[in-house]
Amino acid sequence: MQSFEEERLLTAVVELLAEKGHVSASEIAERIAITDEASPRLGARLVAKAWLDPAFRQLLLADGSKAAESIGIMMRGVPPLGVLENTSDLHHLVVCTLCSCYPRAVLGYPPFWFKSPAYRARAVREPRAVLKSWGTALPSTTRIRVVDSTADYRWMVLPVRPAGTDGLNEDALAALVDEGDLIGVTIPSFDVAN
Amino acid sequence: MTLDVGSRVRVDDRWPERQGPAHIRTPHYLRGRRGKIVRYLGEFADPEQLAFNRPAQRRALYHVMFASADLWVDAEPADILVEIFDHWLVEEA
Structure with a gap:
């Protein structure tokens, strides 16, 4: 919740930016809408597609931004996306x-712990x-x-596609993937009994 | 691009933040450490200039791999992969 003073400051800055022709109010509104809409569901969809389609997987690993754009995620004006491939021998952890x-374009806002000094210091x-x-x-043989x-x-x-998921479609696979799996603190799992 | 993939490099042991306000994207724990170039990531405007709204030179950005054992005596074994701009990298013989 913004205070009255913060609101006034924000309005003044936005008006100045518009007056000087840097960015219009509608461009700001559009960017806020894109950011608010982004969530780990987008990243999970990229992963599910890559698990199902070898050509898409190749594109995702070579040029994450292009792969994201190809499924309609807005990547204009955002930093390039790099994708790190986990295998049974290698596990990535992002910090x-x-x-x-x-x-943010594919995962939305970072979780609070991602920004915490403890996570940032300990992860490396x-x-x-x-x-x-x-x-x-992870097995001791998996390199981190x-x-x-x-x-x-x-x-x-x-992430590595969990065992036992052979018959699953894109939606079902995407549902197995959450934020932690896309950062690397967790790995997706599948309970065969389901 | 001036450094080849596979080149051995050392991160410059410079501390510009001691001279005054600075915006440095090279983490402290890597200053003076040795690593290996694994990927050229492209050219980007120098954040050290951008942060102060100065004209920013475009600089080559590399993915550089380090071994945690070369960084901390008590570290768990791991690869540490970090984006570093070329003006922080010194090629080793």
Whole structure:
């Protein structure tokens, strides 16, 4: 909730930007709408598509922004999207030790813990302990790669498709993937009994 | 692009933030450390200039791989992969 003073300041800045021709009120409204609409559901859809379609998977890994645009996600004016492929031998964990760089276009607003000093400090130094605190146990043979997001790219993880999901369609697969899986603190699972 | 994939590099042990206000995207824990170029990511406007609304030069950005064991004595074994601009990287022989 903004205070009256903050509201006044915001209005003044927006009016100045419009007056000087930098950005119009409708462009700001459009950007806010896009940001509000973005959620981990978009990232999950990219993942489900990549699990089903090898050509899409290739595109996603080579050029995340192009892949996102190809399914109608607005990537104009946002930082390029890089996608990190997990395998049974390699697990990626994304952190921004400097601040809170996050692939908002495909994941929405970052969760509070992603911005916490504790996560940012621990992820690079004791990633396996961090994963354990999320209940994520990886085999000791799986190599861990921490990706510190420091500059112009924004990074998302492409998790390993869980076993037993052969017959599932795109929607069902996307439903298995959540925010933590796309950051790398958790891995998607599938209960065969379902 | 001036550095080849596979090149061994050292991150400059510079601390511009000690000289005055600075906006640095090279994390402290990597200053002076050795790593390897794994990918050229493209050219981007220098955030150190952008942050102060100065004319920003376009600079090559690389994905550089480090081993956690080379960064901290008590670190768990892991790869640490970080975006670093070329003016922070010194090629090693």
